[in-house]
Each structure stands twice: as structure tokens, then as C-alpha cells.
Amino acid sequence: MSSPSFRFTLTSTDGAARLGQFETPHGVVQTPAFMPVGTQGSVKAMRQDDLEVLGASIILGNTYHLYLRPGHELIARRGGLHSFIGWNRPILTDSGGFQVFSLAERRTITEQGAEFRSHLDGSRHMLTPERAVDIQASLGSDIAMAFDECLAYPSSREAAARSMAMSLRWARRCRERLDQLRAGDVPEVTVTNPGQAQFGIVQGGVFQDLRDESADATVAIGFDGYAIGGLSVGEPNELMYEVTAATARRLPADQPRYLMGTGTPEDLVESVARGIDMFDCVMPTRNARNGQLFTSQGRVNIRNARYAEDDRPLDPRCGCYTCRRHSRAYLRHLYMAGEMSAAALNTLHNLSFYLDTMQRIRDAIAFRNFDTFRQEFLRSASRLPLDS
Amino acid sequence: MSSPSFRFTLTSTDGAARLGQFETPHGVVQTPAFMPVGTQGSVKAMRQDDLEVLGASIILGNTYHLYLRPGHELIARRGGLHSFIGWNRPILTDSGGFQVFSLAERRTITEQGAEFRSHLDGSRHMLTPERAVDIQASLGSDIAMAFDECLAYPSSREAAARSMAMSLRWARRCRERLDQLRAGDVPEVTVTNPGQAQFGIVQGGVFQDLRDESADATVAIGFDGYAIGGLSVGEPNELMYEVTAATARRLPADQPRYLMGTGTPEDLVESVARGIDMFDCVMPTRNARNGQLFTSQGRVNIRNARYAEDDRPLDPRCGCYTCRRHSRAYLRHLYMAGEMSAAALNTLHNLSFYLDTMQRIRDAIAFRNFDTFRQEFLRSASRLPLDS
Numbered sequence: 001m002s003s004p005s006f007r008f009t010l011t012s013t014d015g016a017a018r019l020g021q022f023e024t025p026h027g028v029v030q031t032p033a034f035m036p037v038g039t040q041g042s043v044k045a046m047r048q049d050d051l052e053v054l055g056a057s058i059i060l061g062n063t064y065h066l067y068l069r070p071g072h073e074l075i076a077r078r079g080g081l082h083s084f085i086g087w088n089r090p091i092l093t094d095s096g097g098f099q100v101f102s103l104a105e106r107r108t109i110t111e112q113g114a115e116f117r118s119h120l121d122g123s124r125h126m127l128t129p130e131r132a133v134d135i136q137a138s139l140g141s142d143i144a145m146a147f148d149e150c151l152a153y154p155s156s157r158e159a160a161a162r163s164m165a166m167s168l169r170w171a172r173r174c175r176e177r178l179d180q181l182r183a184g185d186v187p188e189v190t191v192t193n194p195g196q197a198q199f200g201i202v203q204g205g206v207f208q209d210l211r212d213e214s215a216d217a218t219v220a221i222g223f224d225g226y227a228i229g230g231l232s233v234g235e236p237n238e239l240m241y242e243v244t245a246a247t248a249r250r251l252p253a254d255q256p257r258y259l260m261g262t263g264t265p266e267d268l269v270e271s272v273a274r275g276i277d278m279f280d281c282v283m284p285t286r287n288a289r290n291g292q293l294f295t296s297q298g299r300v301n302i303r304n305a306r307y308a309e310d311d312r313p314l315d316p317r318c319g320c321y322t323c324r325r326h327s328r329a330y331l332r333h334l335y336m337a338g339e340m341s342a343a344a345l346n347t348l349h350n351l352s353f354y355l356d357t358m359q360r361i362r363d364a365i366a367f368r369n370f371d372t373f374r375q376e377f378l379r380s381a382s383r384l385p386l387d388s
Numbered sequence: 389m390s391s392p393s394f395r396f397t398l399t400s401t402d403g404a405a406r407l408g409q410f411e412t413p414h415g416v417v418q419t420p421a422f423m424p425v426g427t428q429g430s431v432k433a434m435r436q437d438d439l440e441v442l443g444a445s446i447i448l449g450n451t452y453h454l455y456l457r458p459g460h461e462l463i464a465r466r467g468g469l470h471s472f473i474g475w476n477r478p479i480l481t482d483s484g485g486f487q488v489f490s491l492a493e494r495r496t497i498t499e500q501g502a503e504f505r506s507h508l509d510g511s512r513h514m515l516t517p518e519r520a521v522d523i524q525a526s527l528g529s530d531i532a533m534a535f536d537e538c539l540a541y542p543s544s545r546e547a548a549a550r551s552m553a554m555s556l557r558w559a560r561r562c563r564e565r566l567d568q569l570r571a572g573d574v575p576e577v578t579v580t581n582p583g584q585a586q587f588g589i590v591q592g593g594v595f596q597d598l599r600d601e602s603a604d605a606t607v608a609i610g611f612d613g614y615a616i617g618g619l620s621v622g623e624p625n626e627l628m629y630e631v632t633a634a635t636a637r638r639l640p641a642d643q644p645r646y647l648m649g650t651g652t653p654e655d656l657v658e659s660v661a662r663g664i665d666m667f668d669c670v671m672p673t674r675n676a677r678n679g680q681l682f683t684s685q686g687r688v689n690i691r692n693a694r695y696a697e698d699d700r701p702l703d704p705r706c707g708c709y710t711c712r713r714h715s716r717a718y719l720r721h722l723y724m725a726g727e728m729s730a731a732a733l734n735t736l737h738n739l740s741f742y743l744d745t746m747q748r749i750r751d752a753i754a755f756r757n758f759d760t761f762r763q764e765f766l767r768s769a770s771r772l773p774l775d776s
Contacts, residue, residue, distance in 0.1 A: 040725045041718070047729060048713065070696065070721045078699060078717060086713045308458065311466060321437065325474045329466060330429070333458045337428045340731055341435060 001179055005195025006143075006224045008256045012366060016248070016275040019365040022225075022256055024090045024142035025195035026082060027057070031256060031277040032365075034268065034358045035060045035092055036351055037285060040069070041085040044285050045343040046351070048087050054320070054348070054355050058090040058142075060280045063135055064099030068118050068125075072138040073190070080140030080192030092280070093141035095132040095174075095201075098229075098261075101150040109149065111166065129173035133198075137181050140192030145227065146174040148201045153233040160205035164214045167203045174198065175221050197224035199258060205230060206239055208246050215250040225256040228276075232261045241270055248275035265294055265357050266381050269374050272361050284354045288346035291335045294353045296380060300328070302346065307332040320352035321345075389567055393583025394531075394612045396644045400753060404636070404663040407753040410613075410644055412478040412530035413583035414470060415445070419644060419665040420753075422656065422746045423448045423480055424739055425673060428457070429473040432673050433731040434739070436475050442708070442736070442743050446478040446530075448668045451523055452487030456506050456513075460526040461578070468528030468580030480668070481529035483520040483562075486617075486649075489538040497537065499554065517561035521586075525569050528580030533615065534562040536589045541621040548593035552602045555591045556609075562586065563609050585612035587646060593618060594627055596634050603638040613644040616664075620649045629658055636663035653682055653745050654769050657762050660749050672742045676734035679723045682741045684768060688716070690734065695720040708740035709733075 008022040020031045036043045036051060039062040043051060051059065061081055066072060078084040081091055097114070100107060104116035104125075113128030132147035148167040151160055178198050180186050200223035204210030218226060228247050231240045244259060251257050258278035259271050268279055284294065293300040295315035300307070302314075310328040322331070322345040334342035357377075364373035396410040408419045424431045424439060427450040431439060439447065449469055454460060466472040469479055485502070488495060492504035492513075501516030520535035536555040539548055566586050568574050588611035592598030606614060616635050619628045632647060639645050646666035647659050656667055672682065679690040683703035688695075690702075698716040710719070710733040722730035745765075752761035 040721075040727055042722055042725075042727045042729045045728045045732075047709070047732060049709065065725075069725055070717075074697060074717075077697060078715070084715075084718055084721075086715075086718060309462060309465060321435070325436065327466070327472075327474075329458075329462075330472055330474060333428075333472075334430055337430075337453075337457055339428055339430045340433045340728060341430045343728055344433075344435060344732065 001182065002222070002224050003195055003197040006197035008225065008254065010254060012368075014365045014368045014370040015273065016245070017272050017361075017365050017370045018275060018277055019362055020256070020277060024197065025193055026088060026090045026142050029057045029090055030362060032268075032272045032358055032361050033058060033278050034354050035278065035280040036354075037062070037280055037282045038085070040065045041081065043347075043351075045289065045340075045347040046285075048085070050348060051087075051351075052089070054352050055359070056089070056351070056355060058092060059087065061091055061093045061139065061141060062099060063093050063096035063132065063139065064103065066093075066139060067096060067135050068120055072135045076138035076140070076190040076192050080138070082140065082193075090142040092143040093136045093139055093145065094260075095145040095147040096127055096135070097132070097147050098150050100127055111169070113147075129170040130177045133174050133177040133181065134186070134189045137178070137189055137191045137193075137196060141196060142193065143197045143199055143225070144178070146171045146198065146200050146223070148203055148229055150233075151203065151205050151230050153205070153230075153235050155205050157205075157207050157210070160203075160207055160210055164203045164205070164210050167201065168214065168217050171200050171218055171221055175200075175223065199223050199225040199227050201227045201229040201260070202247055202251075203230050206235055206243055208243065211243060211247045212250055215247055219252060223255075225258060225278075226251045227258040227260050229260050231259065232263055232267075237267070240267075241274060244271055244276060245274035265354065266378055268354075268357060269361065269377050272365075273370070273374055284350035285347050288350040289343045291342070291346065293346060294350055296353075298381070302328065302332050302335050304332075314349055315353070318349065318352060318356070320349050322349040322352075389570065390610070390612050391583055391585040394585035396613065396642065398642060400756075402753045402756045402758040403661065404633070405660050405749075405753050405758045406663060406665055407750055408644070408665060412585065413581055414476060414478045414530050417445045417478055418750060420656070420660045420746055420749050421446060421666050422742050423666065423668040424742075425450070425668055425670045426473070428453045429469065431735075431739075433677065433728075433735040434673075436473070438736060439475075439739075440477070442740050443747070444477070444739070444743060446480060447475065449479055449481045449527065449529060450487060451481045451484035451520065451527065452491065452515075454481075454527060455484060455523050456508055460523040464526035464528070464578040464580050468526070470528065470581075478530040480531040481524045481527055481533065482648075483533040483535040484515055484523070485520070485535050486538050488515055499557070501535070517558040518565045521562050521565040521569065522574070522577045525566070525577055525579045525581075525584065529584060530581065531585045531587055531613070532566070534559045534586065534588050534611070536591055536617055539591065539593050539618050541593070541618075541623050543593050545593075545595050545598070548591075548595055548598055552591045552593070552598050555589065556602065556605050559588050559606055560609055563588075563611065587611050587613040587615050589615045589617040589648070590635055590639075591618050594623055594631055596631060599631060599635045600638055603635055607640060611643075613646060613666075614639045615646040615648050617648050619647065620651055620655075625655070628655075629662060632659055632664060633662035653742065654766060656742075656745060657749065657765050660753075661758070661762055672738035673735050676738040677731045679730070679734065681734060682738055684741075686769070690716065690720050690723050692720075702737055703741070706737065706740060706744070708737050710737040710740075
């Protein structure tokens with residue numbers, strides 16, 4: 001059963017690129033959309049009003065982190081994640097699977113689910129498809145993700161097939177569990193957002209026939225949207241683009257498609273060109289904290305000595321607070337001096353660049369000149385980094 | 389010679405408490421005023437627009453830090469500190485003396501000045517009264533402080549007398565040097581703010597006759613304002629208040645009086661009651677980063693488990709962004725999770741509390757009910773901490 005509160009509308013297309021929007025209990029999101037990552041209920045170094053000013057229409061929360069600290073039950077008692085963190089726009093939560101596979105210690109994966117120890121205090125936990133659904137229902141995100149197994153790259157075809165098949169069985173259990181929650185059959189779970197939508201995740205590694213099988217079977221289960229998981233894990237970019245294009249084609253045209261964990265600004269443009277509607281990635285926020293900045297003229301490593309006396313704004317074509325107010329020289333000084341405001345100003349800029357790129361993508365599709373935009377964008381982005 | 393750009397006006401008094409304002413090349417400051425500390429050209433965890441929204445009319449920069457990194461000459465080439473950090477309101481710089489005595493390594497103090505090694509890289513430096521004036525002239529602050537020796541507490545009367553006498557000789561050299569700079573006699577020094585004012589500093593430890601001697605002799609040199617240095621260094625609060633009161637009385641009524649490095653909100657109120665016009669202190673910003681928050685209902689240690697499920701704002705009487713948007717439960721979560729935004733939100737609140745307290749002090753003096761305000765403020769501030 002689909003969520004009655006979630007509705008995707010495809011507005012127009014330009015080649016495989018799609019312009020659309022989806023409605024959630026906390027508002028509308030224009031697509032293609034980029035979701036800043038707010039792992040622990042905070043997009044690192046940002047305030048919620050900063051995100052609003054930048055035009056972020058949806059953010060992502062990490063179920064694994066929030067489950068461990070402060071706990072989904074505490075958050076449910078606060079009225080859910082939106083209320084707890086003071087963010088009234090849409091939120092998507094992942095299922096926790098990826099972090100169990102990448103962060104947790106001493107994992108044991110069985111058909112039942114994943115047993116692991118917390119990276120925070122070593123405590124033992126079990127995450128099953130049902131539990132991942134329950135936790136996200138308590139968090140009350142607008143979009144919950146199915147619990148899947150994350151395959152390592154590279155993996156054999158056999159391992160990919162086995163993992164994909166289990167993820168499919170887990171996806172069915174996730175769907176059934178949410179239907180039970182909606183029917184009120186699990187009273188011990190606090191549901192804080194009854195209009196929550198649920199997305200399935202297509203797996204299958206880099207084997208297109210497995211991806212096709214996973215896509216068909218996941219769609220058959222019936223979700224509100226579909227994600228492509230297990231990419232951006234180390235495979236060559238061209239391979240990621242190929243799998244993305246072929247898998248996106250196989251998904252329903254009238255539902256949103258989400259490429260998980262991607263990527264560089266170029267990846268976003270290239271994936272939109274292949275039919276993707278939604279993205280999340282820590283790259284703009286994490287790189288900002290390391291002084292790696294995205295600009296319309298190429299990458300900038302603000303630590304570079306060449307910026308010590310550079311009075312120009314970071315990106316003369318950017319309208320963000322950082323670029324309007326400060327020079328590269330000041331940003332470099334803050335970074336070198338270890339000031340916290342370096343992280344805040346850099347993150348503000350990088351997220352502005354990402355969100356502005358999405359706006360330009362949407363405008364280009366609306367005016368049906370996406371391919372021209374794409375060529376120009378890749379040309380400017382592929383310039384030698386300013387400080388190479 | 390006084391700065392022609394600096395003018396202090398005493399508007400009204402209520403007992404020893406004074407309401408006034410001073411004009412600088414970068415605008416007017418209402419007094420009593422609190423100056424947030426922007427050690428390295430950034431008030432830690434704040435953006436400049438945050439400070440503007442909070443109503444900060446003047447901030448402090450540390451000469452020692454800025455001299456070592458990124459260097460006053462680099463800052464002068466950027467047009468001065470205001471231009472470099474993107475802050476167009478008044479700035480006061482200290483002389484670097486206090487940090488040489490508290491942070492630097494292997495100090496040697498002679499009549500000539502202070503030789504020391506940088507706490508950053510061990511490099512050798514010499515700070516003299518003339519050099520401290522030159523550096524501040526290059527930084528281009530609106531108010532520069534004379535270079536003085538900082539006495540340890542406790543100190544013998546003899547040590548206090550000897551140190552006070554040297555600080556006086558240094559003060560004369562500072563005054564002469566600034567006159568030379570203004571006359572254009574030192575062309576190798578870049579002066580970025582020709583309207584810079586200069587304040588003298590009264591020393592003398594806790595010995596009131598030495599304080600009196602220092603005050604009279606410092607006033608005789610002729611500065612644009614006078615600071616009381618060497619307090620808030622570990623002496624009992626009552627002793628600080630006594631020395632402050634007696635020293636303030638000895639200073640000219642028509643010039644501003646600045647109590648350096650103080651203090652708690654109660655200290656501000658008590659010192660205004662003794663005739664002080666200006667303050668600076670790292671307490672609101674540093675404590676915020678440690679989760680120690682000031683509220684109208686007493687101190688809050690946001691780490692305390694009792695706030696884990698507390699949905700109330702930090703301070704229901706505060707109108708800052710943090711209190712308008714977030715709960716104690718969320719602030720505690722951010723702190724416990726090590727999120728940078730904890731520092732930003734907490735600092736925003738603590739500075740808001742300090743600056744709001746100054747506004748309430750000014751209002752109370754204007755309405756001539758400062759003593760009533762003071763009694764009420766001390767009563768609410770002295771309540772047992774909420775989480776004791």
C-alpha cells in the first residue's frame with residue numbers, strides 16, 4: 001500500500017533528465033533534488049536556518065546514529081525527528097544498513113538481520129528489516145528506506161546474486177512491516193508520522209542482469225519510490241554511470257529515483273542525464289571541513305599558500321554569505337588558525353554550490369536545454385583545479 | 389594628542405553607574421558595553437552576521453595572535469583588520485602583553501620590552517611598547533591599548549610597585565610612538581586607521597595607593613580612555629570590586645573606563661555600579677563551547693542528564709535564535725554527540741545573554757532605576773544553578 005501523503009509528479013523531461021516534484025507531510029520537494037546529510041540530527045557545522053536560507057528542501061538523517069544516540073524512543077517522545085531537531089521541512093532517513101556495514105564492529109549477518117556492536121560503546125544490537133522500519137516510523141521521517149545488505153566492491157557475481165536475493169526478501173519484510181504499522185497492528189511502536197513513505201532499494205552490484213532482476217522484483221513489491229544502492233563504493237565512474245542509466249530506465253517513470261551516496265557535482269549532472277531525481281552525499285559538507293571547496297571555476301584547496309593574500313571572493317559567481325562577505329585570504333586564515341567558523345563558512349559555500357547546481361539543473365530541464373547546460377558545466381568543472 | 393575621531397559623551401548617571409557613548413571611525417558604541425573576544429579575527433563559533441544580529445557594537449582582537457598568524461603586515465596589505473575579517477563596526481585590540489605573559493614560552497622581560505618564543509612554532513620575537521603600537525596601527529583597530537606588564541597574583545607590594553612603574557614608562561613610550569606615527573615620522577609602519585584612539589592601563593595590583601599613583605600618572609600622559617588591568621587574575625571578588633570602585637573614581641569622568649578581562653554577568657553589573665563603561669571576557673564564548681550556559685534562571689550545564697528529555701527552551705525569557713528554535717533536549721544531544729553546531733548555538737545564546745544584559749543595564753541607568761535592576765539581577769543570577 002502506498003502512502004496517501006506521498007505523491008510524485010513528473011513535470012517535464014529533456015532526454016532522460018526529469019523535472020518533477022513530490023509531496024510529503026512536511027512539504028513539497030522539487031526534483032532533481034540534493035539532500036544534505038544530517039547524520040546525527042544536524043547537518044555538520046550548519047544551523048537549520050542556514051539550510052533554509054540556502055534553499056535545502058529536504059535533508060537526510062542516519063537511522064544507525066540516531067538509534068544509538070539519543071535513541072529513537074527518546075526522539076519519538078519528543079514528537080519525532082522534525083520536532084526534536086527543529087526542522088519542519090521533509091526528512092529522508094536511511095535504514096541504518098549502510099552504517100552497520102561500514103561503521104559498526106563485529107557484525108554478523110544472517111537471514112534474520114544484522115547483529116553488531118555499537119562503534120560508540122561496544123554495546124550489542126540487532127537490526128532486522130522489521131526493526132529498521134520500526135525505528136524509522138518512530139523517527140517519523142517523510143521517506144523511510146528499506147533495510148538492505150550492502151555489498152562490498154568488488155564482489156563476485158555469485159556473492160552479488162546471493163546478497164541481492166536476500167535484500168529482496170528483506171525488502172518484502174520491510175513492506176509488510178510498514179503495512180502492519182499503518183494498520184495499527186504493532187501498538188508497541190510509536191509512529192510519529194503516519195504519512196511516511198517508503199522506498200525500495202535496487203541492488204545487484206555491477207551486474208546488469210542482477211540489477212534488472214532486482215529492479216523488477218523490488219517494483220513488484222510496490223514502494224513509493226526506488227533507490228539505486230551499492231554504487232559509489234569504489235567502482236570506476238563510467239561503470240557507475242552505465243549501471244545507473246540502465247537501472248533507472250527499468251524503474252517506473254511515474255515514481256522518483258534516488259541514487260544513494262553520490263557524489264561530485266559532475267556525478268550529479270551526469271546522473272540526472274541518466275534519469276535520476278534524488279541524491280545525498282557527505283562530500284560537500286565533509287570536504288568543506290577539510291578545506292576542499294567547489295567553485296564555478298574549479299576546485300579550491302583553501303589551505304594552499306597561494307590564497308594567503310588573495311582578496312577575491314572564493315567564487316565570484318556565487319551569492320552565498322561566505323562569498324558575499326569574505327575573501328579567500330580570510331577563509332585561509334580561519335582554516336590555518338583552526339577556527340570553527342572556517343567549517344561553518346566553508347560548509348555554507350559548498351552546500352550553496354551543490355544546491356545552486358540542482359537549481360540550475362532544474363532550470364535547464366524546464367527550458368529543455370539540459371544537454372547544453374551539461375556540456376558547459378562539465379567543461380568548467382573539469383578545468384584544472386585552481387591550485388593544482 | 390587625543391584622536392580627533394574618538395569622542396566619549398557621558399549621557400547620564402545613576403549613582404556611580406554611567407550611561408554614555410563613544411564615536412569611532414567605524415561607528416558609535418553605547419556604554420556600558422561588552423566586547424565579545426575575537427582572538428584570531430573571529431569570535432569563536434560565530435559568524436560576523438551573527439554578531440550583528442545579536443547587536444554586538446564592538447569586538448576585541450588579540451594583537452599577540454594576529455601578529456603571529458597571519459601577521460600584521462599581511463593584514464595591513466588587506467587594508468587592515470576590519471577589511472580582512474569583514475567586520476565594519478568598531479574593533480579594540482589589546483597590546484599583546486597579556487598573551488606574552490600567559491601563552492608565550494621562555495619570556496624575558498627587560499626595560500626594553502618582552503622577548504618570547506611563539507606558542508605556535510617556537511620562533512623568537514620581541515615585543516616592545518613601540519612595536520605593540522606599530523602592530524596595532526597596522527591592524528587599524530579603533531582603540532589600541534598601551535603595552536603593559538601583567539603582574540602575577542598574588543604579588544608583593546614591592547613587585548607590584550616595580551612593575552607598575554615600568555608599565556608607566558612603557559605607557560609614555562606608547563603614547564610618544566603613536567604621536568610619531570600620526571605625524572608621519574615612521575614611514576615604514578603602515579597605518580590603516582588614522583583615527584585610531586589609544587587607551588592607557590592602570591596597574592598596581594591590589595594596593596590602592598599604587599593604583600592611585602598609576603591612575604594619576606597614566607591620566608597625566610593623556611590617553612583617549614583608561615583601562616584597569618591586572619584584575620580578574622585570581623583575587624577574591626570583593627577585592628576586585630573594591631579596587632575597581634576606588635580606581636574608577638580616580639579616573640576622569642569625561643573619558644571611558646574599561647575593566648579588562650571581566651567577567652561573569654554578575655561582575656558586569658557590579659562593576660557598572662562602580663563606574664565602569666567597557667568590558668571584555670572570553671567567558672560567554674568559552675563556557676558555551678564547554679556546555680556552560682547563562683540563563684535568566686541561573687546557570688545550566690547542558691551535559692546534565694536531566695536535560696535529555698527537556699522540551700523547554702534553554703531560557704524561556706531569551707529571544708535568541710537558539711532559544712526560539714531549539715529545546716534543551718536537542719542542545720544536550722548536539723553537545724553529547726560532539727556536533728559543531730552545539731558550539732555555535734550555545735555561543736549564540738551566551739553572547740545574546742551578555743549583550744542583552746548590557747542593554748538592560750543601559751535601560752536601567754537611563755530610567756534611573758539601576759539599583760533596583762541590580763538587586764533583582766543578582767537575586768536571579770544567584771539562584772542555585774538549575775542543575776546543581
